Amino acid sequence: MICLLESVVKNFFVKDDSIINIASISGKLTELNGNAYSPSKAGVISLSALLAVEWAKYGIRVNALSPGPVMTPLQKKIYSTPDCSMPAIAAYP
Numbered sequence: 001m002i003c004l005l006e007s008v009v010k011n012f013f014v015k016d017d018s019i020i021n022i023a024s025i026s027g028k029l030t031e032l033n034g035n036a037y038s039p040s041k042a043g044v045i046s047l048s049a050l051l052a053v054e055w056a057k058y059g060i061r062v063n064a065l066s067p068g069p070v071m072t073p074l075q076k077k078i079y080s081t082p083d084c085s086m087p088a089i090a091a092y093p
Contacts, residue, residue: 006055010058013060015059015060017060018060018062018063019061019062019063020064021048021062021063021065022044022064023041023042023045023048024037024038024041024068025067025069026041027042027044027045027066028045028066044064045064045066048062
């Protein structure tokens, strides 16, 4: 896969381009019932870090943004249930 990505970067990007991947704070923190979501976001973060190192020689920056939850009324309702409480929720503003 890295060979394919390197071929893409050589043919489609130019020096000083930037790639921004959208991950999630769930990729860094363990989340209850995050069976596939958390590991997939961790993969986005890891791949972004790898590509940042690999593509620096081409002058291309790669970053991953990892936003946290937005406590909307629906989120508050979901996380207030006993079976879906998130221990780290207090850490979020």
